[in-house]
Amino acid sequence: MVSIKLNNVSKIFKKGKTEFKALENINLEIPNNSFFGILGASGAGKTTVMRIIAGLEAPTIGEVLFDNTLVSKDNVTIVDPEERDVGMVFQNWALYPHMNNYENIAFPLKVKKWTQDDIVKRVYDLSDILGIREVLAKRPGEISGGQQQRVAVARALAKNPKFLLLDEPFSNLDANARDDARALVKKVKNDLGITTIIVSHDPADVFALAEKVAVIFRGNLVQVGTPRDLYDYPANEKVAGTLGDINIIDFDLREKNGYYDLIFGNFIIPGIRLPNNYDNNKITAGIRPEDIIIEKNMETKQDDEIQLIGEFQVSTVNYNQGSFAVVLNVSETKIKGISREPVFYGEKVKAYINKSKIKLFDYKSKNVMKPDEELAKN
Numbered sequence: 001m002v003s004i005k006l007n008n009v010s011k012i013f014k015k016g017k018t019e020f021k022a023l024e025n026i027n028l029e030i031p032n033n034s035f036f037g038i039l040g041a042s043g044a045g046k047t048t049v050m051r052i053i054a055g056l057e058a059p060t061i062g063e064v065l066f067d068n069t070l071v072s073k074d075n076v077t078i079v080d081p082e083e084r085d086v087g088m089v090f091q092n093w094a095l096y097p098h099m100n101n102y103e104n105i106a107f108p109l110k111v112k113k114w115t116q117d118d119i120v121k122r123v124y125d126l127s128d129i130l131g132i133r134e135v136l137a138k139r140p141g142e143i144s145g146g147q148q149q150r151v152a153v154a155r156a157l158a159k160n161p162k163f164l165l166l167d168e169p170f171s172n173l174d175a176n177a178r179d180d181a182r183a184l185v186k187k188v189k190n191d192l193g194i195t196t197i198i199v200s201h202d203p204a205d206v207f208a209l210a211e212k213v214a215v216i217f218r219g220n221l222v223q224v225g226t227p228r229d230l231y232d233y234p235a236n237e238k239v240a241g242t243l244g245d246i247n248i249i250d251f252d253l254r255e256k257n258g259y260y261d262l263i264f265g266n267f268i269i270p271g272i273r274l275p276n277n278y279d280n281n282k283i284t285a286g287i288r289p290e291d292i293i294i295e296k297n298m299e300t301k302q303d304d305e306i307q308l309i310g311e312f313q314v315s316t317v318n319y320n321q322g323s324f325a326v327v328l329n330v331s332e333t334k335i336k337g338i339s340r341e342p343v344f345y346g347e348k349v350k351a352y353i354n355k356s357k358i359k360l361f362d363y364k365s366k367n368v369m370k371p372d373e374e375l376a377k378n
């Protein structure tokens with residue numbers, strides 16, 4: 001129930017004479033009542049952003065605002081963490097091992113001097129929402145990872161925070177428990193109508209939960225948008241890889257009547273438009289596995305977008321929830337595609353490519369180049 005703004009936030013950690021810039025000039029606006037994701041590799045600076053928002057760290061430079069009220073600025077904490085009304089679920093959950101789960105959830109309320117009756121009611125209400133009523137008398141060490149995670153969420157929500165920060169909340173869960181936990185967090189967020197931020201290195205978290213996502217790379221904010229926009233229109237090669245599996249291939253270029261063939265061994269994609277001023281004889285292209293359609297006996301319909309590009313040998317196959325992830329051997333390089341029918345190691349298969357989905361990156365900068373329609377307008 002609050003909007004959050006970061007203006008030109010940098011964070012420098014100093015140890016003796018060495019300095020480390022963990023965040024550089026971050027500008028971010030998280031709308032009231034939204035579910036916002038922050039995605040980045042390990043060490044990118046995700047937890048540091050969370051700690052700055054929670055008030056556990058002040059930005060070395062820059063401002064943090066809640067609903068246009070300044071809460072910290074230039075190394076000074078103006079509003080203390082206790083007054084910020086933040087519920088935070090830490091990366092490692094940080095439950096108190098010597099307290100039982102009831103006491104863990106009740107703890108922040110005792111600190112706030114709630115009455116006994118109010119505490120009991122609140123803990124039971126949250127436990128019902130999160131399905132942990134029957135484990136309240138046990139200690140965190142005596143329940144499953146999924147249950148511990150729910151206790152941590154209950155504790156974060158206990159004092160009715162204005163917003164909820166989730167730092168890699170699912171990383172210690174196995175795949176099935178993770179799906180359940182995502183669904184539960186989404187439900188809780190919707191029921192309580194609370195501004196929520198999740199940080200993760202796993203794109204599946206932002207696809208399941210976030211309305212908008214920011215990608216951080218080595219302390220720099222690279223792109224903000226809906227998960228779908230970032231997946232389909234990444235600003236550069238790094239964002240493309242952060243949002244999901246993608247083949248990144250350096251192609252040679254061959255011009256033909258204003259169009260180009262993209263050539264990588266016998267993997268040749270014909271008829272691609274490039275900006276007039278493109279001045280390299282190589283280009284980097286990103287192609288997601290689902291845009292390389294593999295088949296043995298089935299017939300994929302070709303059109304302007306989907307084109308057969310040749311026959312290749314299967315290197316490995318993985319069955320994955322109704323489809324087959326196929327790795328092709330092309331010029332000593334592994335290229336990943338998807339098949340709807342079983343194909344096997346060593347077989348020759350046909351590969352089709354969805355040309356409209358190819359992401360073209362400048363060979364030098366690895367930044368995305370304008371798509372065809374944009375060029376046509378110029």
Ligand SMILES: Nc1ncnc2c1ncn2[C@@H]1O[C@H](COP(=O)(O)OP(=O)(O)OP(=O)(O)O)[C@@H](O)[C@H]1O
Pocket residue numbers: 013014020022040041042043044045046047048049091201
């Ligand atoms: N208190 C600190 N003192 C010095 N360096 C720090 C401190 N906290 C974080 N860093 C450094 O800042 C960088 C960002 O750390 P941060 O914990 O924000 O990354 P992260 O994106 O959360 O990574 P992970 O996915 O592994 O949790 C890292 O290189 C880290 O070593």
Ligand SMILES: [Mg+2]
Pocket residue numbers: 046047048091167
């Ligand atoms: Mg972290």
